[in-house]
Amino acid sequence: MKILGISAHYHDSAAALVVDGVPVAAVQEERLSRRKNDAGFPLNAVEWCLDHAKLDPGDLDAVVFYERSMLKFARILTCTLRAFPQSWRSFPHAMKNSLGEKVWVRGLIASHLGVDRRKILFTGHHEAHAAAAFLASPSRRAAILTADGVGEWATLTAGTGARGEKTTISLLREVRFPHSLGMLYSTFTAYLGFAVNEDEYKVMGLAAYGRPTMVDQVRKVIRRTPDGAFAIVPEYFEYQTTAARSYSSSFVDLFGPPRPSYEPIDVATAEGRRFADIAASVQRVLEDTLVDIARALQQETKLPDLCFGGGVALNGLANARILAESGFERVFVPPAPGDAGCALGAALYADRVYFNNPDRDIPDHPFWGPAVDAAHLARAAREDDQHVDELDDAALVERVADHLAANRIVGWMDGASEYGPRALGHRSLLAAPHAIAMRDRLNRDVKHREEFRPFAPVVTAEAADRYFELPAGGARLARFMSGVFPVRPEWRTKLAAVTHVDGSARVQVLERSMAPRLHALLEAYGRRSGIPVLLNTSFNVAGEPIVNTALEGYSTFRRCGIDALVAGPAIVTKRATASAKREHVA
């Protein structure tokens, strides 16, 4: 069967194609439209998926949308009614927003793709999260936990999944909007002056600079319920009544004035420390709550594996604590746990649950996107009078390792792009991980981002335990950079560029089979430096999506401080070129 999954309309829209039970293509719309967090209907992504598989829309057996749009609209309308008359300002916007396009999903898909309306199916939002987490994992039976801002009504679900003769995904219970861990974290993200649905990881990074001194205050705004769940205290929040602001005046009374987004954060000042302490406090409460819920789920199901999906599963600190403290032996977080991953989840759910197709193992990697074309890079670079070499794999790896050992920053594009927000070795910026100066240089000359944010390391699976304190199951969690673990104290000064202020790192543990060229590069670099670890950050500039094509990589390379660029066998090293302005004038 050929099933197309689609997620769209809120943030990070995407499309994924499953053929005979196995993904063949999946890509976020932002990578193709070049608009960060593109939430529009993912027409580019759909077209690319179909082209890649050489299919026409008419060849599809089903198109599956990742949530039940009318049910979501019912929730929005109900919340507006509950907030009457305070919701009068947000009502027109909410109605226009929903009724303009979002509720007419069936018609939208039918008109864009020209498919029979009877082929258009729907899954629940959290069912799609659950399927993305469970069906793409190697586990045969697992507990399932999903947590995000909100889907239709659910914000967090718990259940189990089993693969075999008949695949089942049974979500047993849920917490409903407005009680939401994702919204709680997003509210603090907004309060701390960051962009909601985009900068939540900055709160996590900032938390390391603070102490959780305001946990009691955070527990005032979210309390635990006797049944082990949680409930937000509505007087502190406004997200349930208006889209204008997510926290209330009572919230500001409790935590103090919010940080204006234009003020830089300086953790050396009292105000900067206050914000860091607040970040540390909400992070602590989030972790404690998730650990308790996961522990209860483990005790109930007695299963060794947990599959964790939803946007909250991007919180690597929480994931590491769940692994360490909940009783689960292994925790699986997919490479795209957020809404983008729901496109794949919805397609897999339909394949296994709606159509009862036999279970199939899913290749355990995130590389489902468009492949890079080295010829494009070589041509463009030569036309620009840049230095280009085309080498075989072994020579290229040695050349790149030389560049890295000489403290050069390398843009690394290899094969198909990653599905999900993390650069896991196919669209990465690589650099030596040793000196703080490298971190500062990357922040200043390439990424243009805040100083307090850490960079992540990538290490070969064979050497990971030597440099990082990985608990049992830690390497698995680190496969897709989903956990934050301590750097061993004796290595922290030699891995200073990738060690966060609290001694931790969001490490990627790389097995040779997942990205053989990067693995070979790590080994080659290890032969030069003695440490097979590299700094690995996403290949983009702040505010832009990760690069997709060779020419996008090239334009990024040309306008920031990247020293060398690799795509397939081609390697470009930067040299000053004549200004096009002068050439034009001439």
Next chain:
Amino acid sequence: MAAVPRSAPLDRLLRPLHKWVWSDHDRRVRKLLIFGDVETDGGRDILRASEVTPDPLLRRLYLEHAIDELHHGVLFRERGEALLRQRALREGGFFSGNPLPGGHGLDDLVVEDQGDPRLLAFLHIAEKTAAGRFAIYKDCVDDDPATRAIFEEVLRDEVFHMNYSYQQLGRLTPERQRHHVWRARGRRLWNRYVRVAAAIAGLIGDTLLTGMYFILLPPFAWAARRAERRETPGWRAIPPDRPASPTSQY
């Protein structure tokens, strides 16, 4: 520096209004921050153009143009933020918004659909308009040398952008250069009309929906609140038979 184009007649007519807008701290900050976003968005669109054009010279020119625009975005944003740090904005205010059309963003330009001649004509018109307008703004901020210096720098670049786009258009399609420029003017006019029409339609829609809200919704709001009171927070069991039909949107 090449000659700065004359401002559009409408802008010259509106010079007192521009002066009034820039005379207020809050409006100045808002304008600068909006310009920051517009320039950055425009820069990214032109960056996209550099990635899709088959013409090597245009690729380099677009790239430099994009770098300029992204740099302008940073200049405007940093200046706006610096002014904000000096004094925060007042809350609300009837005229706190932006009553004038500003910037020269590329809106929802889909670069891939344009083709170089159309894009160059569009850029030429957009940059020419922006240069004329920035020349007025520069004079409106005489009291603020730092902001004025930014406008001067941006203006220099805009004049280059305006000229290169016109000359390259001539190189690509010498016989249809003026035709493309006129078509770009027409499209720009049409887009303005669509924007104004959409704004008016939005206003009418808001008014009708707000009326409905207060006239039709109160009984439903009462029922929704009553139902809410019966809900208890915490876990809610999901009935095993809940999964609806795969074709249901409910």
